[in-house]
Amino acid sequence: MKKYGLYPGCVMPTEQYALEKSIREVLPYLDIEIVDLKGFSCCGEPLKSVNQMMTLTLSARNLAIAEKEGLDLLVPCPMCHLALSDCKRILDTDPAMNQKINKFLEDEGLKYTGKSSIYHTVEMLHNIVGIEKIKEKVKKPLIELKVATHYGCHLFRPSEVGRPVDSENPQEIENILKAIGANPIDYPEKLECCGGLLNANLPESALTKTGQKLQKVQEQGFDVFIDVCPWCHRQYDSKQKKAGETVAAKLEMPVLYLTQLLGLSFGISEEKIGLNLNLSPVDKLKLGGK
Amino acid sequence: MSITDLTSMGEPQTELRKEINDRLCKLQDEISDYCYQCGKCTSGCEAHKLLELEPHKIVALLKRGLIDEMVNSDVIWTCMSCFKCRERCPQKIAPVEILFALKNMAVASGKQIPGNYTALLQSVLSIGLLQDIKSVTTRDNKTLNRSDIGLPDISKPTDPTKFQMMISKIAIEKV
Numbered sequence: 001m002k003k004y005g006l007y008p009g010c011v012m013p014t015e016q017y018a019l020e021k022s023i024r025e026v027l028p029y030l031d032i033e034i035v036d037l038k039g040f041s042c043c044g045e046p047l048k049s050v051n052q053m054m055t056l057t058l059s060a061r062n063l064a065i066a067e068k069e070g071l072d073l074l075v076p077c078p079m080c081h082l083a084l085s086d087c088k089r090i091l092d093t094d095p096a097m098n099q100k101i102n103k104f105l106e107d108e109g110l111k112y113t114g115k116s117s118i119y120h121t122v123e124m125l126h127n128i129v130g131i132e133k134i135k136e137k138v139k140k141p142l143i144e145l146k147v148a149t150h151y152g153c154h155l156f157r158p159s160e161v162g163r164p165v166d167s168e169n170p171q172e173i174e175n176i177l178k179a180i181g182a183n184p185i186d187y188p189e190k191l192e193c194c195g196g197l198l199n200a201n202l203p204e205s206a207l208t209k210t211g212q213k214l215q216k217v218q219e220q221g222f223d224v225f226i227d228v229c230p231w232c233h234r235q236y237d238s239k240q241k242k243a244g245e246t247v248a249a250k251l252e253m254p255v256l257y258l259t260q261l262l263g264l265s266f267g268i269s270e271e272k273i274g275l276n277l278n279l280s281p282v283d284k285l286k287l288g289g290k
Numbered sequence: 291m292s293i294t295d296l297t298s299m300g301e302p303q304t305e306l307r308k309e310i311n312d313r314l315c316k317l318q319d320e321i322s323d324y325c326y327q328c329g330k331c332t333s334g335c336e337a338h339k340l341l342e343l344e345p346h347k348i349v350a351l352l353k354r355g356l357i358d359e360m361v362n363s364d365v366i367w368t369c370m371s372c373f374k375c376r377e378r379c380p381q382k383i384a385p386v387e388i389l390f391a392l393k394n395m396a397v398a399s400g401k402q403i404p405g406n407y408t409a410l411l412q413s414v415l416s417i418g419l420l421q422d423i424k425s426v427t428t429r430d431n432k433t434l435n436r437s438d439i440g441l442p443d444i445s446k447p448t449d450p451t452k453f454q455m456m457i458s459k460i461a462i463e464k465v
Contacts, residue, residue: 010420013436013444017426020441040445041418041453048371049393050403050411053309054460058414061456107456108449157373158384167377193336193372201367201405205340209370274439276428283429 001033002128004119005071007062009080009230010042015238016230018274022259023076023121025272029263030129030137034074039065045083045154046200059087060101063118064110072117074124078155078229081120086161088114120155121259122228123164126172134179139267141181145285147261148222149173149184150213150236152229153193173226173258180265184226189216196231204246210235211247218253224285225255233257237280255280310395317388318352324381325349331375331385341368345375345385352388361396367404415457418447 012019027034044058063084066073075081091098092114102112125134151170159167168191174184195209214236217225227233235243237255244251256278263273275282331345332338338345343365351360360366369389376384397403403411410420423444425435436444447453 008445013423013441014419014421015424015426017434017436017439017441021439024441036442036445038445039448041447042414042420044414046410046420047407047414048390049367050397050407051460052313052390052394054457057456057460104456104459107459108452153370153372153374157377159377193370193374195336195340195370197371198337198368200407200410202341203405205368208340209336276430276432277426277434277439279427279429 001028001031003033003035003071004074004124005037005066005069005116006034007037007040007043007066007073007075007080007084009075009077010046011230011234012077016233018260018277019076019230019233019257021272021274021277022257022263023074025268026259026263026266027074027121027124029266029268030125030133032074032124032129035069035071037065037069037071043077043080043083045079046197048083049200055083056087056090056097057101057104059083060091060112061105061108061110063088063114063116064105064112066116067113068110070115072119074119074121076121076228076230078120078152079231081118081164082154082161084118085163088118089161120164120228122151122155122172122176125176125258125262131175131179134176134262138180138265140265142261142265143181145182146221146223147177147182147184148187148217148220148225149177149190150194150225150227150229150232151191152227152232153191155229156191173228176258176262177226180262182261182265185222187217187220187222189213194229194232194235196235206235207239207243207246210239211243211249211251214240214243214251214253215247215249218249218251223254224261225253225280226258226261227255228258237278240280252281252284254278254282254285256282307395307398310391310398313391314352314357314388314395317391318355321349321353321381321383321388325353325383326381328380330378330380331383334374334378336370336372336374337368341365343368345389348385348388348392349383357392357395360392361399361401364404366392366396415454416450418450418453419444 044055048055177184195206198206337343
């Protein structure tokens with residue numbers, strides 16, 4: 001079993017428990033060992049608007065903690081994944097900035113050297129675990145389940161930083177879903193933003209973005225909407241009702257994390273993947289996974 | 291170190307403002323020969339459809355040096371950071387990065403930080419995370435916290451004082 005340090009970020013471990021729960025169940029089932037490390041902080045990306053230098057320092061700090069333990073990182077949040085990847089890219093190519101940031105880390109006895117690699121859940125499943133292995137583990141194939149996928153902007157843009165999936169036509173989540181028997185279908189709004197980052201200053205507009213996309217998905221007759229990002233899921237699942245009210249639509253779209261749907265197809269119980277925590281109407285799915 | 295110190299126009303902020311200004315000047319130099327106002331950034335902009343942000347105009351205004359005007363405008367805070375403009379620009383200009391620099395400048399100049407950003411910053415400063423652990427409600431209306439769900443202790447800075455010292459330095463020291 002290969003070991004990875006889990007970098008939880010902020011949103012997942014403070015409120016999006018279904019994501020954390022399902023990751024902790026599903027990845028060990030696929031022979032990935034998750035190691036918890038002490039001392040992590042925010043990745044800094046949500047504060048990039050306030051102070052970019054703070055973003056860089058916070059990311060470097062978290063990478064330095066993983067390096068100290070000699071572990072590569074599993075990063076489930078696309079925004080954290082972008083922040084850490086961007087930080088690595090900058091500090092590995094700009095010696096002056098590297099020195100400047102490391103000066104800040106000295107107080108806590110940390111040092112960034114660039115030894116640890118950073119993996120998102122999707123690339124871990126698709127490239128490290130592999131499609132064949134996922135296929136082998138399926139106990140309850142989700143035949144003919146019509147799935148709309150949502151990657152989250154930060155997972156595929158900006159490609160200049162090095163992103164785990166293609167920026168205009170990502171198919172990794174689709175490949176994973178096909179492996180468990182489901183039927184993912186591309187739709188025109190697939191790459192649109194959830195608006196979640198506007199929550200800090202324009203929450204109404206954020207809900208409008210969320211509602212507009214979900215309404216389109218619902219109109220196209222999808223059975224389920226799958227996401228991987230705790231920020232996006234907070235919009236599409238936790239705030240679905242409010243989003244519907246904002247765009248004057250009755251939204252009844254089951255929204256699950258990719259790792260939750262995988263868990264169901266592996267025969268893992270609903271409780272273990274935190275399905276009771278989803279606020280969207282997931283009971284509609286009738287997957288019989290009890 | 292309080293939020294006011296971090297964002298005020300106090301003396302230590304001079305260096306920070308200078309650094310952001312250098313960053314903006316560099317962006318200005320980089321784009322001045324390249325942007326031909328094709329508008330591809332604006333045509334795809336997520337915030338354009340909803341909030342009338344026009345990234346190609348941001349680039350044009352920066353080119354003309356109208357930095358103060360933009361720093362004082364609310365429009366820079368409508369960006370959703372989706373990075374589409376940076377991804378699709380045929381000339382490899384990144385309006386989203388210009389917007390980040392402008393917002394950083396607004397904060398360093400002591401402008402009012404809109405909405406919830408102050409609370410987010412304050413939270414990172416005190417506990418290292420954007421927000422503290424929340425109780426959640428299940429679909430059948432039960433209230434649960436992290437440990438009820440069977441999740442281990444949360445990872446956060448082990449020595450908050452040292453952590454706060456480090457963060458404060460970023461805002462006030464020469465960067």
